Amino acid sequence: MNREPDLNRxxxxxxxxxxxxxxxxxxxxxxxxxxxxxxxxxxxxHLPCPDGAVGGxxxxxxxxxxxxxxxxxxxxxxxxxxxxxxxxxxxxxxxLNRVVxxxxxxxxxxxxxxxxxxxxxxxxADGHRDAERGVWIEVGRVQQTTATLPGLDLDGxxxxxxLALRLVLLGHDYREPVTLTAHALTEAGRTLTHWRDCVxxxxxxxxxPIPADVRRRARAAIDVxxxxxxxxxxxxxVEAAQDIPDxxxxxxxxxxxxxxxLELSREVGRS
Numbered sequence: 001m002n003r004e005p006d007l008n009r010x011x012x013x014x015x016x017x018x019x020x021x022x023x024x025x026x027x028x029x030x031x032x033x034x035x036x037x038x039x040x041x042x043x044x045x046h047l048p049c050p051d052g053a054v055g056g057x058x059x060x061x062x063x064x065x066x067x068x069x070x071x072x073x074x075x076x077x078x079x080x081x082x083x084x085x086x087x088x089x090x091x092x093x094x095x096l097n098r099v100v101x102x103x104x105x106x107x108x109x110x111x112x113x114x115x116x117x118x119x120x121x122x123x124x125a126d127g128h129r130d131a132e133r134g135v136w137i138e139v140g141r142v143q144q145t146t147a148t149l150p151g152l153d154l155d156g157x158x159x160x161x162x163l164a165l166r167l168v169l170l171g172h173d174y175r176e177p178v179t180l181t182a183h184a185l186t187e188a189g190r191t192l193t194h195w196r197d198c199v200x201x202x203x204x205x206x207x208x209p210i211p212a213d214v215r216r217r218a219r220a221a222i223d224v225x226x227x228x229x230x231x232x233x234x235x236x237x238v239e240a241a242q243d244i245p246d247x248x249x250x251x252x253x254x255x256x257x258x259x260x261x262l263e264l265s266r267e268v269g270r271s
Contacts, residue, residue, distance in 0.1 A: 020071055022225050023175065025124065025136035030225065033072070033135060034120045041077050042110070043068065044119035046084045047096075048126055054088070054095050056142030056180055059103070061125035063166060064139050064174045064226065066105040068121070070259045071222050080110040082119065102162040104261040140177040142169070163262050164188040170228040170260060192262060195253065198239060200267040202250035210252050214238055218256055231256055 020033045033041065045065040047058045069079045088096065100107055123137045165180075167188040172178050214234060221230025238244055238252050257264040 020068070020075065020077075020223055020226075022068075022135060022137055025138035031135060033068075039077070040080050041072055041121065042080045042082075042119045043121040043123065044082045044084055045123040046125065047086075049086055049088060049092070050126075052086070052089055052092055054092055054099060056144050056178075057126045057139065058096075059099055059165070060142050060169050060174070060178070061123050061139045062099065062105050063103065063169055064137065065123045066103075066261065067170065067226055067228060067259060068123070068137070069106055070261065071226065074258055081106065081108055082110045083108045103166050104163065104263065138175060140173075140175050143177065143179045145179060145181050160185070161189050161192060164192060166260075167192060167262055171232055173229060174226060192264075195235070195239070195262075195264050196267045199250060199253050199264050200270065202246040202253070203265070203268045205246040205250065207251060208245045208247035210255060211244060211248060214244075214252055218252075222259060228260065231260060 021030050022033060023029070024031045043065060045061055047054070047061060049058060065081065069081055072079050085096070099105070120134045121137065122134050123139060125139050126141050164185050165188075168180065168184050169178060171188075214237075218231055218234045221227040221234065235253060235256060238249050244252075253264050
């Protein structure tokens with residue numbers, strides 16, 4: 001039996017979202033995000049774009065903001081999100097728009113002013129800070145050893161899956177510097193293909209609830225400083241576990257992908 005992810009069932013099995021805590025770059029301490037269920041959390045992602053270009057560090061800041069948005073909304077907190085970006089040449093504006101679309105990043109939903117002055121959470125790329133208030137989330141630099149980022153060239157000629165880039169970046173603590181290599185991107189593409197094939201196979205089995213211990217581990221990872229590497233470790237554990245039914249594996253991968261945004265259910269029902 002083929003089926004689409006039952007997100008309502010997954011939500012009933014337990015929410016990943018709890019009280020989100022992050023390292024505040026202003027104080028270097030773990031703090032709770034100023035958000036209450038049913039109220040709006042305002043976030044601004046600041047992109048420095050040195051020399052008027054969008055690079056890997058800017059992409060990473062966008063991803064961190066997107067994960068924060070997904071994690072907060074999974075926990076019942078609505079997020080209003082804006083970008084603070086310098087004026088860009090037309091081709092770099094198109095690149096930025098393509099990055100947002102290709103990597104499954106939520107587009108900005110609010111205009112908070114050029115500096116995001118009314119935001120309560122600020123995501124900064126590469127030590128770029130121009131806000132006086134709120135929680136500061138500082139994103140580590142990205143160094144590229146590849147000429148281009150996969151799937152993000154404007155004509156799409158490279159044929160690479162851009163979500164491989166998302167997987168590589170989310171596999172590291174967002175505060176630590178990352179070096180992008182062709183090998184890492186290739187391996188990430190293989191992992192995505194493997195996981196999607198697994199999810200498509202598990203989808204044919206009877207649905208089972210997400211195990212309570214798996215839910216707790218995932219929540220502990222994401223609720224403490226957006227620990228996406230820990231969430232991926234949970235997925236690897238679930239994939240390999242002999243005592244977790246395939247239906248529960250499907251529900252786990254489908255639900256946690258709401259935060260990771262890797263389109264792990266893409267192949268369900270296609271074969």
